Structures are given as C-alpha cells and as structure tokens.
Amino acid sequence: MIVTPLAVHSPRAIQDALRVHGWDAGRAADAAGGIQPAAFLLSGLDSTVLESLVRFGGQLGLDVVTGEDWAVLAGSYARLSALARPWTVPEPLQALAVGIGMALPPDPMLQWRTARAPLQLERPVLMGILNITPDSFSDGGRISDAASALEHARTLVADGAVVLDVGGESTRPGRTEPVTAAEELRRVVPVIELLARELPEVLLSVDTVKAQVARAALDAGAAIVNDVSGFRLDPEMPAVVAAAGAGAVLMHSRGDILEIASYAHATYPSGVVTEVLGELRTSIARATEAGVPAANIVVDPGLGFSKTIPQNMLLLDQLAAFHTLGRPVLVGPSRKRFLAGESNLAPDARDGVTATACALAWSRGARLFRVHDVAAARSALDLAAAVGAA
Numbered sequence: 001m002i003v004t005p006l007a008v009h010s011p012r013a014i015q016d017a018l019r020v021h022g023w024d025a026g027r028a029a030d031a032a033g034g035i036q037p038a039a040f041l042l043s044g045l046d047s048t049v050l051e052s053l054v055r056f057g058g059q060l061g062l063d064v065v066t067g068e069d070w071a072v073l074a075g076s077y078a079r080l081s082a083l084a085r086p087w088t089v090p091e092p093l094q095a096l097a098v099g100i101g102m103a104l105p106p107d108p109m110l111q112w113r114t115a116r117a118p119l120q121l122e123r124p125v126l127m128g129i130l131n132i133t134p135d136s137f138s139d140g141g142r143i144s145d146a147a148s149a150l151e152h153a154r155t156l157v158a159d160g161a162v163v164l165d166v167g168g169e170s171t172r173p174g175r176t177e178p179v180t181a182a183e184e185l186r187r188v189v190p191v192i193e194l195l196a197r198e199l200p201e202v203l204l205s206v207d208t209v210k211a212q213v214a215r216a217a218l219d220a221g222a223a224i225v226n227d228v229s230g231f232r233l234d235p236e237m238p239a240v241v242a243a244a245g246a247g248a249v250l251m252h253s254r255g256d257i258l259e260i261a262s263y264a265h266a267t268y269p270s271g272v273v274t275e276v277l278g279e280l281r282t283s284i285a286r287a288t289e290a291g292v293p294a295a296n297i298v299v300d301p302g303l304g305f306s307k308t309i310p311q312n313m314l315l316l317d318q319l320a321a322f323h324t325l326g327r328p329v330l331v332g333p334s335r336k337r338f339l340a341g342e343s344n345l346a347p348d349a350r351d352g353v354t355a356t357a358c359a360l361a362w363s364r365g366a367r368l369f370r371v372h373d374v375a376a377a378r379s380a381l382d383l384a385a386a387v388g389a390a
Helices: 012-020 025-035 047-059 077-083 091-103 146-159 181-198 211-220 237-244 272-289 309-317 319-325 351-363 374-388
Strands: 037-043 063-066 070-076 125-131 163-167 203-207 224-227 247-251 297-300 368-371
Touching: 012 025, 025 077, 037 077, 037 091, 047 063, 047 070, 047 091, 070 077, 077 091, 125 146, 125 374, 146 163, 146 181, 146 374, 163 181, 163 224, 181 203, 181 211, 203 211, 203 247, 211 224, 211 237, 224 237, 237 272, 247 272, 272 297, 272 309, 272 319, 309 319, 309 351, 351 368, 351 374, 368 374
Parallel strands: 125 163, 125 368, 163 203, 203 224, 224 247, 247 297
Antiparallel strands: 037 070, 063 070
8 A cells, every 4th residue: 555645735736646547637627626625714603603514514524613703614625615505504504605605716717808919827927017217116217218118128028028017106105296197198108109119019008096197008009007006096997997998907005106005004903815805806896897897807915015014925825815806816026125034135136035926926826927027037937837837
C-alpha cells in the first residue's frame, strides 16, 4: 500500500492524480473542483438555526464551529453545494441555504469585454501604468507630454503589457486640491489619441473618476474606464461607460479623491474582507442598473486605498473570497507603501516585492495586474502561471 499526500491549495494535484489513472481532463477538473475545500463565516444566526446547522451539517460531513450567534462552516465544495439547496434542508436552514448558494463562487470568468475587443484571461494580463501627472507618488513628472508618454508606452508593451492605463490625476496622500476636469482632459486626451494611432493593437484604459474625462477618453480611443471610486463619485459615470460599451474596473475605496489613499476611512467593524465585498457588490449593482453588462466588469479590492498595512495583507491573502462576486479580479499592488516592509523601501525600489505580490495574487485567483514595472511582474507571473498550470 502506498499513501501519497495531495496538496489541495489548488486543484492541480487532484486533477493530475485522476488523469494518471485514466480520467479525461474534463472529468478530472470537475471532480477536483468538487473536492476543493471552502469555508464561510456565518453571522447573525439565532439558536434554532445554529442547532439545525450543527445537526444537519454534521450529517453532510461538514465541519461546524459555533459561537453565540455565529458559525464557521467548512467542507468540500460538493458537500457545501448539498447544503445550498433550500428545498432539501430543514426549514430553519432554508434562508441560510440560499445565502450559501449565492456565496459559492461560480466558474471562473475567462474573458473580459471592452469597447474594442474581448480580453482573454486564461493567463496573467498585465496593465502598464502611464501616469501623466507631475505629482504621482512614485513617478510624478517623469512623463510630461505625449511624446514621452509614447516612448514609455512602447517600453511597457515590449515588456508584456496588454493594456495601458493612462491617468491624469494622482491619488497620492497629502494632496490638498483635486485636479480640474479641464486640466485632466488636457493631460490625458492627447496621449490617448496618440497611443490609439501609434499602438492600435494595445487596449487603452483611462484612470479617472470624472464622467466628462471618461467620455472624452473613450471618444479618443480608450476601451476601458478604470474608476478608483467604483462609480461612487460621479453619478454620470455608469451611463457613460454603458453607452460606450466600455470595460469597467470597479475599485474599492472610501472617501473623496483627496482621502482615498489615506487611513481616514480605514475602519471595518465587520472585517475588511466582509465590508469590501459588500461595497463592491454595491458598485456592481450601480453599474449593471445603468446598463453596463456584467461581462464588461472587473473588480479591484483596492489594495493601498482606505486600508491599513495589516488590512492590505489580509486582502491579498484572501483574494479568493472575491470570486463570489462572479467577476474577474484585478489587483494593483504596485509600489504601494504596504509593501515597503521593515526596511522602508522607497517607492521605486519596490518593484521586486510588487512582482512577488502579483505572483501571490495569481495563486489566489487574480487575473489582471496593474503595475509600473511590467518586465519584473511578467517574469514572476510567468513562473506562477507555469507552476499552477493543469
């Protein structure tokens, strides 16, 4: 008899074991997905629900740890799916069964629709940062005109960027005045027009919270709107994105444009993962109610925005929880201060640790990566994708 442990942090080990014994790839993937473990924190439960959950969950082979009005529920996806059937569970568990069913993640989304073309997400997608600002926290003033933007854009694309994200307003902490729409338009529109003409194969994104800027950028050739407010700050933004059929990045943040990169709103009484998930659901609903198709939406948990260092670390570790939103996940850890560590690395010295963060994020399900140094992130993500390939 031979007993071989299987590492189940990803489905690959189980899939490979089944394929070695003659299963085809489809059957092996389905079985491995069912065996994968998952866990949920359930709160606001009364004693009747708790008693029924302990009894019925135990019958299903689930692990249940309870407190006064809460429980942690864990088990395989297959067993949890058996609980997520309100027509088969005891009456006290019917509402909980619906909640579990909604929280179980759907199949991964492997395509993102934009105004120009769909973007395939089977492998890591790099979004290169192109800041047209004099005061960006790590590279302010480096790009001062359209010509220098084009030169840097060519480098980013050569290094592996599939999307270029053009921004005309810094979100760095400590700013005292927002950038006017007129100034932001002056900065970004000529650059997008030039990039659309000179690099027609590259998808362009505009990083803005202003509907007026988004509309002009889309008219100039952008295909994506990256709104760091998650459509909170300009009520016209969802309609602009919907009318253009644009891709939308909905990032989590709190506060106005001068506060979002600070700790002013970094209090999460119910837990940072729980509250960020809830607020991103609100952003998605805001978008879809305005006519933005779900297939056009990507979510970003907003690393470095309205979060403390420990909160950012927890979000990075728990990215898989965001699969429940049913949308591809983008992360933007690039050069953020939570990566500085005890050595307090300067922003332009954080590209190596940024690449490491991207690789960790890929292993937890992120598929798009917004970075300054595309080459470093590309190397790390190529390795991470190769290790995790089925």
